[in-house]
Amino acid sequence: MPELPEVETVRRSLQPIVGRRIEAVEVFDGRLRRPLAADFASRLAGRCITAIDRRAKYLLVRLSGGDTLLAHLGMSGALLLQPAGTARVEHDHVRLQLSGRVQLAFNDPRRFGLLRVGRGDRFTELDHIGLDPLDDTFSLGNLVTLARGRKKPVKNLLMDQRALGGIGNIYANEILFRARIRPGRQARRLTRAELARLFDATRAVLAHAIELGGSSISDYRDASGRPGYFHLRLSVYDRAGAPCPRCRTAVRRAVHAGRSSFYCPTCQK
Numbered sequence: 001m002p003e004l005p006e007v008e009t010v011r012r013s014l015q016p017i018v019g020r021r022i023e024a025v026e027v028f029d030g031r032l033r034r035p036l037a038a039d040f041a042s043r044l045a046g047r048c049i050t051a052i053d054r055r056a057k058y059l060l061v062r063l064s065g066g067d068t069l070l071a072h073l074g075m076s077g078a079l080l081l082q083p084a085g086t087a088r089v090e091h092d093h094v095r096l097q098l099s100g101r102v103q104l105a106f107n108d109p110r111r112f113g114l115l116r117v118g119r120g121d122r123f124t125e126l127d128h129i130g131l132d133p134l135d136d137t138f139s140l141g142n143l144v145t146l147a148r149g150r151k152k153p154v155k156n157l158l159m160d161q162r163a164l165g166g167i168g169n170i171y172a173n174e175i176l177f178r179a180r181i182r183p184g185r186q187a188r189r190l191t192r193a194e195l196a197r198l199f200d201a202t203r204a205v206l207a208h209a210i211e212l213g214g215s216s217i218s219d220y221r222d223a224s225g226r227p228g229y230f231h232l233r234l235s236v237y238d239r240a241g242a243p244c245p246r247c248r249t250a251v252r253r254a255v256h257a258g259r260s261s262f263y264c265p266t267c268q269k
């Protein structure tokens, strides 16, 4: 499932559509996570794309006139920028024909993705999203506040979309490895020094992943939404039994809130 760095990589890869006009909207199959609204195509046609923003794992394609196209990639969605006339392939559910002879295809085999048009930022989907860990306003003080009083494992805090938006299981494990904190530790028991390491690790792991994803943007367009992860050298995620890259101790697996956690029992305390 795409996490914040993959979505940010997509956002950057889509910059060439800013300034283009939506000339036609093709809906082949509107049965996504929520069915496409009846006025989906009519609200997009004729609009110009003025900017693309991101909040957590949501993309906000800003349109002339004040509307926004909200997009979420779900489990398997991809937004593919193609030359006009590129043949439709299986699972291309929606296509926007843009000025300058390019088209934007939304391809999603599992259909958990979302496309909605609304005004500005007024989407119920965005109402309960927590802080964006890469936003300039996100601070160590925010993280200290979030951890206060939380008995749940710190990994759950990282993945709680109402607290922090955009971190999933892969990056939560990698962040905790970098911060040298075990995933099952109670968030409220972390020391100020540990929270400072966690804050730094969160920013560093996400920023590094975006850097690697950014270098693979051209691959991303050809492929179907996964390569971002292939470029990331994972330290612990899905590596149970393999040597820790820092100390060679075998990586362990545990389960927290039904999700696999991976950690080094020597480096992570």
Ligand SMILES: [Zn+2]
Binding pocket: 244, 245, 246, 247, 248, 249, 264, 265, 266, 267, 268
């Ligand atoms: Zn280790």
